[in-house]
Amino acid sequence: MKRRLRDVPWALAMLLPSLALIAVWTVYPLVKAIQNGHLRCDVTGTKCRDAGWGRYVDVFKSREFQHALSVSLKLMVLTVPTGLVLGIALAVLADKQLRGIGFFRTAFSSTVATSVAVASLVWFVLLQPQIGVLADLFSGIFPVLKNPGLLNDPGTALFAVALSSIWANLGFTFIIVTAALQSVPRDLYESAYVDGAGSFTRFTNVTIPMIAPTLLFVGVVLTTRALQTYGEVALLTGGGPNPQQSTTTIPYLIYGKNSLIHNDLGTKSAAAVLLFLLSLIFAVVQFRGLEKRVHYGS
């Protein structure tokens, strides 16, 4: 009896810092945001009224949110499959013990060193109409590059943001998939080879199934990042080009300087909670849906 309670004062003291911090900066905000989501505020954000759970449905159905949702989903569709495929392709390409392969592996991993701000600004500079290097090099083929520039054309702005994201995530994806490739036991390949399987067959029947759990993990991370896209938008396009707001993702809707609901606490909170739910749903769906087909060890 005594033994069980003896540790309690120590446990309290040691857990307090983490628990207090998490309580104040993670748990409380979540709860309060869910509560605030009930509020219906006027344009200045000063007068708010409790409108109950129905407010969440209203926000979800609102034009602003639906538009942001479509932007976020489009971004997701653009970046996740591409990111995965490119990551796999690069990892497979560099998965050979050639001389100097270390240099190439480092090169492919390099974008993992970029932050959101750095990566976004790099592409900002490159895509500037008239003077960006890419604009200059390719404007012959793609005139839009020169005027008004990829970032300022409502048709292409989101593609530009996606491009920046895909490039930035390449390093991360490459490193993880490479590690997964290296963990596949070589004798599986040898056995398939002896059975007469060509490289493509070996790839689809040995490589992909063996690294499937890792691909699932990468997929979830990329999806989460796509849904959380804020910095890229803030730095590249400011949510625009306006008035179409072609690149206003849900996070930008919530936090962006140019966002229409910038001062509306109630709507912001509701949108944030909805974003959270969305991320959860996607994560769960990906895990459930693909887990059945994913091979977890022999």
Added chain:
Amino acid sequence: MAADTVRGARKAGRYVLLIVVAVIVLFPIYAVLLQALKSGPDSLDHPRSLLPVDLTLSTIRAAWTQGNLGRLLLNSVFVSLMVTVGVVITSLLAAYAFAFLEFPFKGPLFIAFLATMLVPAEVTVVINERTADALGWINSYQGLIVPSLASTFGVFLVRQVFLQLPGEMREAASLDGVGHVRFLWEVAAPLSRPTLGALALFTFLGTWNAYLWPSQVIRGDRAHETIQIGLERLKNNDISKINLVTGGLVVAALPIFVMLVVFQRQLVRGLTAGAVKG
């Protein structure tokens, strides 16, 4: 013989592909680097050729002074270090409690703790910004540092390592009269050094690269901006000064590139720890 030629051709083909892809991946970095080193700060010109000749540091220097990059870097270093130290300490303490101490509700508490890992920053920032405001922490170092001082991921990671220490070692120590603090400091932490190192590296990088929270908590106070949010100031000049941005980018990205070259192994180990089975 024929097989050798085929293999040789394959190898050459692979090299070609590797080079092409490397060029594509590295191009943005190279182009920006070049623009930072070749053109003057006021020039609307971009390099006519892609060769590294006629280099000058004037753009970088101008970016440094105009953008107050020295102060920005200092802020980033300070904030990242403080958060890293804080996370390691709070994680060590909490992990110790979960791994070595017995107390009621330990199990459910840990699960609840883990559940908070699911809550992304995007949800909490809305309210945290108001909390920081209420505390008077807007435009301050506390505002940047304190909310990030605890990490459920860190606690989870360190607890894993602690649980792998032989139970008999803790018992032997307890027989020797070794108290909790001494055991943590002299035995548990030293034996967990690789993991602590990876945690420190990741926390430092994550804090250094953070954009969302700093952008909400620092509003216009140039003295407290981190490099990530201060950098964009350079792009708000008129378009003729766009080259300053490239200068700023070189300064901003360099520390991290260097750090990652130095800590390559830890980085890969940390990234793949959760992702790869076996």
Added chain:
Amino acid sequence: MAYGSGVAQVRLEHITKTFGTGDDAVRAVDDVSIDIAHHEFMILLGPSGCGKSTLLRMVAGLEDPTSGEVYIADALVNDVEPKARDIAMVFQSYALYPHKTVRANIEFPLKVRGVSKTERAAEALRAADVLGLADYMHRKPGQLSGGQRQRVALARAIVRNPAVFLMDEPLSNLDAKLRGDTRAELVDLHRRLDTTILYVTHDQVEAMTMGTRVAVLNQGRLQQIGTPQQVYDQPATAFVAQFIGTPPMNLLPAGMLGSADVHVGIRPEHLELRSDGNIHAVVRQVEHLGHEILLIGDAAGTKLIARLDPSAFVPKVGDPVVFGTDPGRLHRFDAATGERVS
């Protein structure tokens, strides 16, 4: 030396330990009382799961008894922390700190108690000398052999100068040859240090060769305490009779050689080929060990082992034989309880 005549250094009174509750409750230790005198080398012997380790840990203070009292040097220590009980413990896996040197490992208990640096170093060196470790002080456990690591664990225990040493199967991680050598070293250590040792093992050879007294446990219950010879010559239960001695005692089924409620036991060395005996068997195996011959026979379904002198006449496999023994060499155990009858 007459043990039991001095003041008991460790006293266990009616110790019971139950794990779990309700229907899943397991009684690991069931009403065990043991007195251990000064300078004894007391062995807790028994098969896995018999409760011996649990008992040791209760003396250490790593577990609390469900009921019963633990006394060390006449003081009740039930509520006393392990570090305050004046004991030292050597664990099965040695539990050394891998990142500290041998010296730091040995010094650690002293460091914790605030002993000065110079005194610590001197004490550590003394303990290391006793165990022949003086040349290894600067190494780390990872650079030592199993036997050396075990000695470091011992040195760390010695340096505390405790009233009682507790050892939990310290030899089981060593290979057979090393085990034999270390056994002798431990006995020698006991003599030199003149301390009290409480030692847990499942190996009856260790028990017989090292202990001054042996406490045999099975399924949480104390079967018998006595000197090795006593336990061997006069086993108190059928369990003890068959656990101690290699090859094990022959236990005849009820009815053979006695009444129906009694099992009769005969040690292999007392089972003789006699024309006047009344156990009829058929030879199944003959094992020549060099210094003796083991004759394994089948008496109506019961396996019998007899030790024969190598020069004796050896029957062939398949031969019918007759076994007999000195009546004084018979052990009788109650068929129901296993308790010794005579």
